[in-house]
Each structure stands twice: as C-alpha cells, then as structure tokens.
C-alpha cells in the first residue's frame with residue numbers, strides 16, 4: 001500500500017458517514033442495539049465492534065487501522081498517553097519472578113517503571129549499554145522474558161542494532177518491545193526488523209501539533225488481543241474520540257513534516273557542530289557520530305531531536321543562552337511544529353527520577369520543528385553571542 005493512500009484513504013469508509021471527506025468524531029460512550037441477540041454478539045467482539053467506547057470507538061478504529069499499517073503491524077491499540085502504551089506493553093510481557101533487560105537511559109518514566117514500580121510486583125530489570133548488542137546477551141538470566149529497546153534512546157540518542165538484538169532475543173525466546181517515538185513510523189519500522197511490540201508517544205510526531213497526549217502500541221493480532229483483554233481494558237488508559245480525531249488530522253501531514261525536518265535539522269546540527277562555544281552534538285545522523293553507519297542502516301531519514309553540550313564554565317551561561325532564544329521555545333516534549341529546547345539541569349528536580357539523572361548541566365536537548373533553517377540558525381547565533389557576553393562578565 002502506498003503511503004499517500006494509507007494516509008489519505010485507508011480505513012475510512014465515507015459512505016457510512018454521509019460521504020464526508022473528514023471522518024466524524026463519534027462522541028459517544030455507548031452504542032444501542034435492536035435486539036438482545038445483536039447486543040450479545042457485539043459484546044463478544046468488543047475489540048472490533050462498537051459496544052462501549054473503552055473497548056471500541058469508530059473514530060478510534062480508523063486511527064488504529066492507519067497506525068497499524070504505518071508500522072507494518074497486524075493490529076494496533078491506542079492509549080491515553082505514550083507511557084500508558086509502554087506500561088501496557090511491558091506489563092503484558094512479564095509476571096512476578098521475571099527479569100527484564102533494558103537499554104539504559106530510556107525515557108524517564110519508562111526507567112522509573114522498570115527500576116522502581118515493577119520491582120514492587122516481583123519483576124526486576126537490568127539496565128545496560130545497548131550500543132553493543134552483546135551486552136543484552138550478557139545480561140540474560142534464566143528468568144529473562146523481555147528486552148526493552150529505545151532506539152535512539154532519550155537525550156543522548158544512542159542506538160541499538162535492532163536486528164542483532166532481536167536475533168539474540170529469539171535464541172532465548174525473549175520478547176522484544178521498542179519505543180519508536182524518536183524516529184516515527186516514517187523513518188523506522190522495527191516490526192520489519194523482527195521486533196514483537198512497537199510503541200510510540202503519539203504526543204510527539206504522530207499528533208504533530210503539540211495539542212494532544214496519546215500513545216500507540218502495534219503488534220501481532222494475537223498479542224494485541226491479549227493486551228486488550230488485560231492491560232487495555234483493565235487499566236483503561238484509552239484515547240477519547242476527540243483526541244483520536246486530532247491524531248488522524250496530524251497523520252495527514254506526517255510524511256511532509258518528517259521530510260521537512262529531515263532537510264532542516266542536519267543544517268542546524270552542522271552550524272552548531274562548527275561553533276566555538278559548542279563542545280559536542282549528539283545526533284544519530286551526524287557523520288561524526290560513532291553510530292552514523294547504524295543510523296543510516298536502520299533509519300530512513302534524520303529526525304529533529306539532538307542534544308548539545310555547551311562550552312560553559314557556569315550554569316548561568318547555559319541559562320543565558322536558553323533564555324535568549326526566541327524561536328526555540330523553552331518547553332518539554334517535541335514532535336510539534338515549533339522548535340524547542342530542554343536544558344538537562346531542569347531534570348535535576350524532576351519527580352520522574354528517584355536520584356538526579358546522570359546528565360551534565362551544560363547539556364541541552366533540542367528539537368527542530370518546521371521553521372526555516374536560516375531563522376533557527378540566526379536565533380542560535382544571537383543566543384550564543386549572549387552566552388559569550390555572560391562568559392566575559394564572569395571573567
């Protein structure tokens with residue numbers, strides 16, 4: 001199926017809603033039946049037909065079809081947040097007494113789930129450096145049931161060689177789950193590489209407009225049915241029809257937005273890499289990145305997130321730089337139309353961490369949105385000058 005058809009038409013049955021081009025928001029919690037028999041049949045098939053919106057909603061159903069197809073998966077479930085999706089994916093794969101091997105420094109609340117929450121239910125996790133697939137093998141214990149991947153991972157954007165990690169998992173009958181939010185389904189399709197469960201924070205690229213929080217889980221039909229019957233229906237972190245509709249609208253421009261970012265972000269990275277006040281840039285698609293070849297092998301195009309280590313003597317200089325930016329907004333998240341920065345020092349007081357994260361105070365995560373690269377580079381230039389001024393003041 002070609003991408004344009006998938007995005008514009010697939011899953012939409014317009015003759016069922018007055019041939020309207022855009023699908024309706026079926027804002028209903030429940031659905032009515034003509035007979036007890038029809039009601040009985042519907043409840044027996046709650047994942048696939050309208051009965052009660054926690055299980056199935058026609059607007060969400062269109063979205064599920066498109067998202068599954070985008071990831072090359074048989075089935076998809078949509079959640080109220082990315083962390084609801086990853087929690088469901090992880091919790092559905094383990095039980096008390098099991099062990100998980102996870103890439104180190106995943107998204108903060110994923111780490112918290114693995115290191116702080118699941119141990120209360122008798123599930124232990126070992127966090128490893130995932131840049132070498134053999135580290136997954138070395139961490140396997142007789143009770144290891146799951147590998148958790150996030151490639152690239154959060155903030156420092158190290159990658160895992162996905163097919164190599166999958167091969168090790170399969171040798172040991174271990175399930176694999178990956179957070180694919182960084183790349184979006186446009187740039188990386190882990191199911192094609194053998195991963196069992198793919199999840200996304202749809203609050204990022206899939207929504208694309210910084211106006212919704214949602215999560216996506218794609219897998220085989222069998223696995224999704226199992227998750228539907230347990231974590232999905234029991235924990236109940238479902239998406240509502242209005243947010244589903246917003247995500248459908250976001251998807252219409254997903255390929256265009258990713259293409260634009262693939263053109264812009266490397267230019268901004270190149271400018272920063274050559275600036276005297278920049279120590280280092282962490283970007284998978286930078287030719288100086290030690291994993292550049294892997295990035296090209298498993299991701300189709302560059303995305304918009306990277307981190308920058310500034311040459312600063314004091315945190316005030318980093319703050320001056322961040323406060324001085326006009327186009328890059330100081331805000332969390334990423335994946336919308338607007339460029340953003342997130343200084344690491346903000347995380348030192350974050351609730352997600354039980355101890356301060358191992359990230360230097362002069363590290364800033366960037367997200368390049370849809371602005372012109374020249375405008376963003378000028379913005380960076382002027383803010384770096386402000387930082388230079390602050391440095392002179394200190395001396």
Ligand SMILES: Cc1ncc(COP(=O)(O)O)c(C=O)c1O
Pocket residue numbers: 081082083084107154179181182200201202203213214215333
């Ligand atoms: C890589 C990654 N995964 C998952 C999440 C969680 O997603 P949500 O905020 O939609 O729950 C985030 C959120 O920032 C993230 O950056």
